[in-house]
Amino acid sequence: MVCAVCQGKMVDKNDDLDLRIDGKLYIAHNVPFEECSICGEKVLDPEISEVIYERIHLKKYKKQRLEIPTLDLAVNM
Numbered sequence: 001m002v003c004a005v006c007q008g009k010m011v012d013k014n015d016d017l018d019l020r021i022d023g024k025l026y027i028a029h030n031v032p033f034e035e036c037s038i039c040g041e042k043v044l045d046p047e048i049s050e051v052i053y054e055r056i057h058l059k060k061y062k063k064q065r066l067e068i069p070t071l072d073l074a075v076n077m
């Protein structure tokens with residue numbers, strides 16, 4: 001498969017994925033997906049997306065407290 005954005009080669013991956021659903025940030029572990037080796041475009045199998053959405057809908061996830069680096073360009077740090 002080639003990338004829909006840049007025609008680069010897509011590579012199979014199994015990694016963490018961050019998703020924003022209804023304004024909420026979720027991090028999914030061990031997600032199989034394809035990633036463009038050139039532009040980084042990620043493509044998820046529709047079946048996998050369905051599993052993720054279903055798990056979120058059914059609240060089948062663990063809540064974990066994370067420290068996330070944030071930056072605000074209006075503030076000179």
Ligand SMILES: [Zn+2]
Pocket residue numbers: 003004005006007008036037038039040041
């Ligand atoms: Zn690409």
